[in-house]
Amino acid sequence: MNGHPTREEDFDLYAIGALEGEEKRAIESHVAECAACSRRLAEAQGRIATLAWGAPRVEPSLTVKERLMSQIRSKADGRALISPSVEAERGGGFFRGWWAAVLAPVAVALALAASFLWRENARLDRQLAELRANMQDQQKQLDYARSVAHLLEARDTVTVSLAPIPGMANGAVKVMYNEKMGMLMYEGWIEPPPEDKSYQLWVVPKEGTPVSVGVFNPATSDTAHWMTRVPGGVAAKAFAVTLEPAGGMPRPTGPMVLVGPAT
Amino acid sequence: MRASDAALIERIVAKDEAALAALYDRYGRLLSSVLCRILRDKQAAEEILQDIFYQLWSTAAQFDRSRGSVPGWLVVIGRNRAISLLRRQVPSQGEELQENTVVLPFNLESAVAQEQLLGRVKGALEGLPKEQRAAVELAYFEGMTHSEIAARTGDPLGTVKTRLRSAIETLKRNLQPETA
Numbered sequence: 001m002n003g004h005p006t007r008e009e010d011f012d013l014y015a016i017g018a019l020e021g022e023e024k025r026a027i028e029s030h031v032a033e034c035a036a037c038s039r040r041l042a043e044a045q046g047r048i049a050t051l052a053w054g055a056p057r058v059e060p061s062l063t064v065k066e067r068l069m070s071q072i073r074s075k076a077d078g079r080a081l082i083s084p085s086v087e088a089e090r091g092g093g094f095f096r097g098w099w100a101a102v103l104a105p106v107a108v109a110l111a112l113a114a115s116f117l118w119r120e121n122a123r124l125d126r127q128l129a130e131l132r133a134n135m136q137d138q139q140k141q142l143d144y145a146r147s148v149a150h151l152l153e154a155r156d157t158v159t160v161s162l163a164p165i166p167g168m169a170n171g172a173v174k175v176m177y178n179e180k181m182g183m184l185m186y187e188g189w190i191e192p193p194p195e196d197k198s199y200q201l202w203v204v205p206k207e208g209t210p211v212s213v214g215v216f217n218p219a220t221s222d223t224a225h226w227m228t229r230v231p232g233g234v235a236a237k238a239f240a241v242t243l244e245p246a247g248g249m250p251r252p253t254g255p256m257v258l259v260g261p262a263t
Numbered sequence: 264m265r266a267s268d269a270a271l272i273e274r275i276v277a278k279d280e281a282a283l284a285a286l287y288d289r290y291g292r293l294l295s296s297v298l299c300r301i302l303r304d305k306q307a308a309e310e311i312l313q314d315i316f317y318q319l320w321s322t323a324a325q326f327d328r329s330r331g332s333v334p335g336w337l338v339v340i341g342r343n344r345a346i347s348l349l350r351r352q353v354p355s356q357g358e359e360l361q362e363n364t365v366v367l368p369f370n371l372e373s374a375v376a377q378e379q380l381l382g383r384v385k386g387a388l389e390g391l392p393k394e395q396r397a398a399v400e401l402a403y404f405e406g407m408t409h410s411e412i413a414a415r416t417g418d419p420l421g422t423v424k425t426r427l428r429s430a431i432e433t434l435k436r437n438l439q440p441e442t443a
Contacts (some may be wrong), residue, residue, distance in 0.1 A: 008435075009428050009431050009435070012405065012431045012435065013427065013428065013431065016399075016402045016403055016427075016431070017346075017402060017403075017406055017407075017408065018402045018407070018408055018409050018412070018427055019408065019409070020408040020409065020410060039366075042345055042365055042366045043316070043368070045335065045339055045365045045366070046332060046335050046365050046366040046367040046368055047368060047434075047438065049334075049335045049338040049339055049365055049367060050368070050369065050380060050384055050438055051340040051384060051388075051399070051403045051434075052292065052293060052294075052296070052297040052341075052342070053377070053380045053381045053383075053384040053385075054381075054384040054385055054388045055296040055297045055299070055404070055422035056296060056299075056300060056386075057292065057300040057381075058292075058295050058296045058300075058305065058308075059292055059295065060291050060292060060295035060309055060312055061305075061309060062293075062307045064291070064295075064312055064313050065284065065288075065291065067313055068283075068313045068316050068317060069280060069283075069284065071313070072280060072283065072317065072320050073280070083386070084326065089389075096292060114347045126306065127401050133305075170277060183361070194402055195392045195393075196392060198389075199388035214382070214386055215386040215387070215389065215390045216386075216389065217389055217390055218388075219393075225264050229378075245433070246391055246392055246395075246433055247386070247387045247390035247391060247434065247437040248386060248387070248390050248435045248437060249437075
């Protein structure tokens, strides 16, 4: 490539690994010579890396951290032990051969026993990790159920019905909102948005600009429910759903589809 | 007071085990999630997870704290390793060193910041049209190039290129750091 890539997204496409052949080589050869584009590529890699946060959450087994810490300790201990063992070997002389003949079968037996124990230990580790993972999953489900119960039971939780704006998509949505807890539950249905659009739910505060609660893209008109956290202490005047460009916007820009006053 | 990533790296260079444990607590779950999503094999994912943090312990002195982001480095290296394993390839050492200077547009040193980003990324991905989202996921989580995505989906190569570029433009717009 003689000049800089003309489109900023070329760096992102390279970072996500979609480019191939000449397109890929052109970026690589240019970045190797251009400090400014090397920096742009580093930024694109950062943007693409944020997609990792889109992966479903999986807690690592507790044993991973234990194994990691053991690994770094054993390496440190290993370095300290190298010298004494080398010294012992140097001093072996005549006895080394005799001892080797006696100890070889013992060493083989010990190695086999160690191998068996290691495998057994690994199997038990895996079982333990699975049990812990199951327990964590159940704990999360329990936490979610508790959060729903707290939200619904709290005296200061308000329930607001959002009605469709005439001429816009049909739907019926209820939100349950607790200002102090900073939690909101959505329940209802709405017609799917056009392909290049998304719905976005907003808390319209008594003062200030609307606060985004979430972007959603229902594929069907079936009833859905979800719960989310919103910044605490936002006194709501109303709740609204707007139609926005796919992925949502930092501030409402599209037409209102559903709305409901908080009082 | 919560130590910054840079401060923890300094302590890891000095072989402070507690600093490594703190970084693991901060980013282990993130890395585990992305590795499991790519490999769909928790045991294999956890082997890479342990290996990457061990690499961080061993080579922390080479980490460019003034330019690179720790979670950025972890994610990029983790993804490269997982995709290489998926494709039975050996990851290139040269490529790994370059990832030392991944610049993340967010400060993710607190759990709250990570939770907020998680919500934004999920929302941004869910907000993409179905085909665009599928193209992004095939590229990011399965390491596919344009032509491999076209072969998988049966769509023309040009369509796939346009779709992925549009998706990236949308994601870039929607995942910009919010200015105060």
